[in-house]
Amino acid sequence: MLTDLISDFSGSFEKDSHTELRAQTNKTRKANLLNGNLTSNSRSESSGVSARVYKKGFYGFSSAAEYTAESCRNVLNAATANADYFASHLSSAKPDLPPLPAGSVRVQEDITDPEQKYYIDFMREIDSYIAKKYPDLSSRSITAYADSMEKLLCVSNGYDSHSIMPRSYIYVQMTAPDKDGQPVEFFKVIGDFGTFDKNFKDPAALFPAIDSAYKSLCDKKQAVYAEAGFKTCILAPYMTGMLAHEAVGHTVEADLVLGGSVAGPNLGKIVASDKISLVDFAHTAFGKPVPLPVYVDDEGTKTEDALLIDKGRLVGYMNSRVTANHFNMTPTGNARAYGFYDEPLIRMRNTAVLPGTDSLQKMIESVDDGYYLLDSNNGQADTTGEFMFGVTLGYEIKNGKLGRAIKDTTISGVAFEMLKTVDMVSDEMEWVSSGFCGKKQPMPVGMGGPSIKCRVNIGGR
Amino acid sequence: MSYSVISYDQVKSGEDRKNIEFLRSVAAKCRKLLADANVTRYTCSVSRSTNNEFNVDSGKFSLFRTQFTDGMSLSVYIGDKKGSASLSSSLAEDANIESAVRDAVASAHAAEDDPAWVVAPKEEDKIFLSGNLDFDRDAFFGRLAEFLDTVKTDYPLIMLEQVISNHSRGINLYFNSSGTEYISLSGAYCSEYFYSAHDGDNSSSFMVSGYMFKDLDKPFVKIGNLEKSLKDAQNQIYTKPFAGKKIGKLIATPSLVDELVSSALENFADDYCILNGTSIWIDKLGKKVADDRLTISFKTNGEDFVGGQAYSSEGYLTEDYNIIDKGVLTNFDISAYTANKTGYKRAPNGGSNMIIENGSKSIEDMIKETEFGIYVARFSGGAPSINGDFSGVAKNSFLIENGKLTSALSETMISGNLADLLNNIVDISKEQEADGANLIPYISFDGVTISGE
Known part of the structure; x- marks a missing residue:
């Protein structure tokens, strides 16, 4: 665990500024088997200390890889000098930041860090199973991945904290020729919050998920093109989570609102069907820990859930201390930094559409001609709310029944228009946490939701 | 240099x-x-x-x-x-x-x-x-x-x-x-x-x-x-979706050309797809994969660039090379490891500092000569399929009708195949954009599906 060298500096923070001093270590463990060849086998670590100082409306920041009392002092001085540089060259009308409730939240125990052999041996068993059982594959790739982020934070105002966030995953990719000889592939991620040895004890426990992935690949070998145009679609939880994150979540990050996102003029207005509520959860949802819990953010704000859409009405943004002050909102702890060398930015934590009351079966039965879209390889959205998601697994729905698989395609729409077409929301709830959100810095995020039925533009022929 | x-x-x-x-x-x-x-x-x-x-x-x-x-x-x-x-x-x-x-x-x-x-x-x-x-x-x-x-x-x-x-x-x-x-x-x-x-x-x-x-x-x-x-963005505030579906030309700005070509090379010529054998160019070395006018080089020590890669992570000094020379694939963009695994030649550099040779026509003339098409600066799409099929939303785009940029577009999708695109080049502009790391012209491609409401 990180040694606390930073708390001793709290007495030396300047009185007329807000100061954050953070020591941090990020670790990544990765190994990849491509057709049985170990193509990647690496461990990486990033550690150091940083300081951010808010003075007269400007932030100064500095970081150093060296984590000693001297380097803590150096980054504090350099961050102060940087804030002073702006203050001496620019005029600012920005007010001081309002005080935060103070306190401390500290992790109680360290996490395990298995040797690389553990990852490789586990992967080998998965790879052997696939190679033996599915010899018709033209290619197979298994990746074992784990990362963790440990932070020690000391602030001049707010909560001090010590946190550790580990997560670990197995990625399986299978490729086979389709009926026309063209390669098709399917990608499956298995994993969750927690260290690799806790999440992955028995390779055989993953075999059912791998069999299911192979079945999906076989369905794709026979896939047909979707019929292009606006269609009634049921988005499965993964797609709903992506919608929550990409198409809505980013537009309600307050820095993007200030940058001109579509959420600016829509605060307080109806932006979705009354069946849609959307929350960025901090650490607990429905009585259980969320995939990637955050208890104190990197500005020293004790976290709370951020209610963003309440029964169709846009009611809030995700904020930093500065933007919360600007919008006269209460910060709920969304300022997060990725590496020790990064400053906190407004980031999502665990963003989800809340489940409804419909059964998935009834939802499928209610569609005469549409699609059931289950999986995606990526998604992007605009500050206008216009979004695009890749679809890597989907099925036709004809007369209330699932039909043939469809070839890889994309869906697109404008979030606040598309969400108004939602007329059914399932009673299930699923989370995913394997992704990185990209916004100047990467950031692990969780996202989730139920299945939703909506009208959306689907690509195809 | x-x-x-x-x-x-x-x-x-x-x-x-x-x-x-x-x-x-x-x-x-x-x-x-x-x-x-x-x-x-x-x-x-x-x-x-x-x-x-x-x-x-x-x-x-x-x-x-x-x-x-x-x-x-x-x-x-x-x-x-x-x-x-x-x-x-x-x-x-x-x-x-x-x-x-x-x-x-x-x-x-x-x-x-x-x-x-x-x-x-x-x-x-x-x-x-x-x-x-x-x-x-x-x-x-x-x-x-x-x-x-x-x-x-x-x-x-x-x-x-x-x-x-x-x-x-x-x-x-x-x-x-x-x-x-x-x-x-x-x-x-x-x-x-x-x-x-x-x-x-x-x-x-x-x-x-x-x-x-x-x-x-x-x-x-x-x-x-x-x-x-910046000027284009100011003309893209009021947009409309393209109505219907039509095959037309895509005029891609240098930044989009960079994205499309990089995506094609990643899908068909880099380590992963060559090592696992899924590249559709796997048997195309020395053969034509693109229009004769297309030459793509990686010049790590080019005079147009601010920084270049002098040596690879494997320890080899880098050399400039044309990965596609007048439409012919000359080399895969692969490491020594992949080369040893597959028997193909190691790439002379790590694939940075891309130059696409320019053509002779101005971008203005390329637009003038387009009867129907779409001018696109940014593409928001999923990763292309391994066979090169792509589809996504055309962002920061204008409709081209009878040789003129007409309305700015939203909610308009473009789709096609990356390998086909490289063979369906209509024109390459004489203007190139230098961003400090790459030197890329505008390119007009034919046979792209444009669809909207």
Whole structure:
């Protein structure tokens, strides 16, 4: 665990500024088997200390890889000098930041860090199973991945904290020729919050998920093109989570609102069907820990859930201390930094559409001609709310029944228009946490939701 | 040239010399630890860098940050078993170096023999210098402040959501078990702009532009195509979806051409798809894969670039080459490892600093000669299928009708196949955009499906 060298500096923070001093270590463990060849086998670590100082409306920041009392002092001085540089060259009308409730939240125990052999041996068993059982594959790739982020934070105002966030995953990719000889592939991620040895004890426990992935690949070998145009679609939880994150979540990050996102003029207005509520959860949802819990953010704000859409009405943004002050909102702890060398930015934590009351079966039965879209390889959205998601697994729905698989395609729409077409929301709830959100810095995020039925533009022929 | 070879005596700054000696001492410690662990084959690079960065949010200065970073990347081979470790932690702390060596060695022991892993043979030790090592804080701040004023005055509808402008300088020392030592000193300015245009509650899509540059001799707005991109964004506030579905031409701006071509090369010519055999170009070496007018080169030491890659991570000195020469695929963009696994030739460099040869027609004429099509600056789409099929939303785009840009578009999708696109080139512009790392023209492609409501 990180040694606390930073708390001793709290007495030396300047009185007329807000100061954050953070020591941090990020670790990544990765190994990849491509057709049985170990193509990647690496461990990486990033550690150091940083300081951010808010003075007269400007932030100064500095970081150093060296984590000693001297380097803590150096980054504090350099961050102060940087804030002073702006203050001496620019005029600012920005007010001081309002005080935060103070306190401390500290992790109680360290996490395990298995040797690389553990990852490789586990992967080998998965790879052997696939190679033996599915010899018709033209290619197979298994990746074992784990990362963790440990932070020690000391602030001049707010909560001090010590946190550790580990997560670990197995990625399986299978490729086979389709009926026309063209390669098709399917990608499956298995994993969750927690260290690799806790999440992955028995390779055989993953075999059912791998069999299911192979079945999906076989369905794709026979896939047909979707019929292009606006269609009634049921988005499965993964797609709903992506919608929550990409198409809505980013537009309600307050820095993007200030940058001109579509959420600016829509605060307080109806932006979705009354069946849609959307929350960025901090650490607990429905009585259980969320995939990637955050208890104190990197500005020293004790976290709370951020209610963003309440029964169709846009009611809030995700904020930093500065933007919360600007919008006269209460910060709920969304300022997060990725590496020790990064400053906190407004980031999502665990963003989800809340489940409804419909059964998935009834939802499928209610569609005469549409699609059931289950999986995606990526998604992007605009500050206008216009979004695009890749679809890597989907099925036709004809007369209330699932039909043939469809070839890889994309869906697109404008979030606040598309969400108004939602007329059914399932009673299930699923989370995913394997992704990185990209916004100047990467950031692990969780996202989730139920299945939703909506009208959306689907690509195809 | 983007970099030059210098002697140690030509390293001007005492601080740089001190850092070189520090990195040499780290290398010596690392070599000793590896010898103690009986490791006889390895590659390693250690680095020390400083980054100074100004951030602008919502059009106003918000953050000034300074980062001091150390780095280490180590690969060891025990027999033919490879293990790697990397650090972004202090190299002044011996415990960090020891930990990286321990991790890499343990990883190698856990691996299995694969004779395809190689360390490049001994090369002459060299010191490379690229870009501009000197950070002029006040002049840089002045240029950025000037840019903010220019946008406010000349592009009143533009909202700069964020600007990230930095000067980064660093020293990297590479060494391997063959006895090679390369040192690279590099520095460059870089500025990235995230912006959209607004009129009341109406807005364009956001647009991203970014440039690397060596000097502060001209206003930021004059670098690359930034003026044109800002102007285009102001004309993209009021959009309409394309109605129906039609096959037409796609005129891609240099940044989109870069994205499409890079995506095609990644899908058909890089390590992963060649190693697993899924590339549709797997049997196309020496054969035509694109229009005769298409020549794509990787010139790591091109004169148009601010920084170039003088040596690969495997320890080979890089050489310029044409990956596609007049439509013919000459080489895959693959590492020595993939080359050894597959029997194909290793790429002469790591695939950076792309130049696409220009044509003879102006972009104005290319638009004039397009009866029906779409002009696109940004594409928001899923990763293409491994056969090259792609589809996604055309962002920052205009409809082209009868030789003119007519309405700005939204909710309009374009789809096609990357391999087909390269064979369906209508024209390549004489204008090229230099962004400091690449030199790319506009290209007009035929046979793209344009669809909307």
